[in-house]
Amino acid sequence: MIAVMIKVFTLPDLGEGLTESEIVSWKVAVGDQVELNQVIAEVETAKAVVELPSPYHGVISKLHEEPGTVVEVGNPIVSFDVEGEEEAVPQNSGDGTAEAPAGRIPTLVGYGAEPEKGGRPARRARLNQPAAQVVTPAAVAPMTAHAPAVAQAPVAQQPQRSEPVAERPRSTPPVRKLARDLGVDLSTLSGTGVDGLITRDDVRAASSTAQGVNFGFVAGEQNMPFDLEKPRESRAPIKGVRKYTAAAMVASAFTAPHVTEMLTVDVTPSMELLTKLKASRAFRGLKLTPLTLVAKAVCIAIARNPSLNSRWEEQSQEIVTMHYVNLGIAAATPRGLTVPNIKDAQKLSLTELAQALSELTDTARAGKTTPEDLSRGTISITNIGVFGIDAGTPILNPGEAAILAMGAVRKLPWEYQDEVALRQVMTLSLSFDHRLVDGEQGSKFLADVGTILADPGMLITMI
Secondary structure, eight states, X not given: OOEEEEEEEEOOXXXXXXXXXXXXXXXXXXXXXXXXXXXXXXXEOSSOEEEEEOSSSEEEEEEOSOTTOEEETTSEEEEXXXXXXXXXXXXXXXXXXXXXXXXXXXXXXXXXXXXXXXXOXXXXXXXXXXXXXXXXXXXXXXXXXXXXXOOOOOOOOOOOOOSOOOOOOOBOHHHHHHHHHHTOOGGGOOOOSGGGXXXXXXXXXXXXXXXXXXXXXXXXXXXXXOOTTSXXXXXXOOOHHHHHHHHHHHHHHHHSOEEEEEEXXXXXXXXXXXXXXXXXXXXXXXXXXXXXXXXHHHHXXXXXXXXXXXXXXXXXXXXXXXSSOOEEEOEEETTEEEOOEETTGGGXXXXXXXXXXXHHHHHHHTTOOOXXXXXXXXXEEEEGGGGTOOXXXXXXXXXXXXXXEEOOOEEEEEEETTEEEEEEEEEEEEEEETTTOOHHHHHHHHHXXXXXXXXXXXXXXXX
16 A cells, blocks of 8 residues: 655764764755755765765755754654655564565665655675675665765657757766766856867866856965954854864874974975876876876875884784875865875876876865775875975874975975086985884884985886
8 A cells, every 4th residue: 555654764874983974955845856865965974075876766855954964863854755665674583683675685884764665776886795784664875975876767769859969068977977976067168279189188277267266375265355244252062074184283282292203305306207298198178296106206205114004003012004195185165174195106106196196186176075084094294385485393194104295396406416506406304203113113114205205216226
């Protein structure tokens, strides 16, 4: 018998031990018809803003919380009116886990909720993905972070077109992905690349013009003169990313004994190399910056100095050395400082690393960094040079043994071939956990990075 049932969706456990989230915005209203896996809300955890997909195909009957409200995991946030036959309650297997009713497939993390009767089929699951809990009337659908699965309807036969089909704009797959992330219609753009190719800069310029986004040095509000009509002070609650970052930095500063070393390097050869690479076919359409070369140098230096890629485990009293590099890149965003990381960066070629860095920064600026991107980092880089800063004493990202700050590249008088010449110079500042890294190891790592940047040809002696 077909009946209308009320289904209550509670705030899901978003992982990483987080117990609460703030409702940033609702994408639906009471009375709206929603599809399975349709984004219904944005919530902000202590690490990132995450999109929540609908676990049901039905009508929104109640929104339990207003935007700006902090909700604990497990509390109701939205109710649905759902048509369908009432289903059997899953039986307990005896070990505390629920068994799926016959004919139902466990949900996969990152793919939204499984379809209920009367709903549309969800996207086919990828292979080798871990299974999550089965969705039941009392269960919680897993979250998807800005990449919810899209429900697919049966494909209808397409009528023949009598009008000519518009030619697809010329662009590369990374540029098309960037356009999707920033909401830019490529068909409206004229490419400035070779033969009219649409580049990343074209997409960013269109996004900045359409949304009024400031991609300058300072994230957040534009620098404006003081408004004399404003109150003398303003207050804002400490919450979200800012609250998490503050707690993490305090814990790091008072847990790990920080040591900072600095090295000033003539990077003129690296800057000349960047100019050559930008003109090459292999790097056409990619954004190459000094950060790209520094990131590659860090991955190579880590292989020679593995203690910089380790962590201290207090509970087990063990030092864990990672033989992979999840490279964190500190990013200043309107919501605060985040450190997303590139997984297995040591496996990437220079072109792949350049692409990954560009996508990482674009995603962070758009506020779409996922919790997964923010977790399991092993070593980090902070590019303070983009703010015109030469050197600093960076604080370790919690759980990591080292962080490298790269300063601004400046033209300075420098000793070169026994003469004084105007050279391009950068200062590198390395902070490390002295429990894990001895002064000798930290110095050798910093020297290796400096050697690569001062003379890229020396790489042949290191690998």
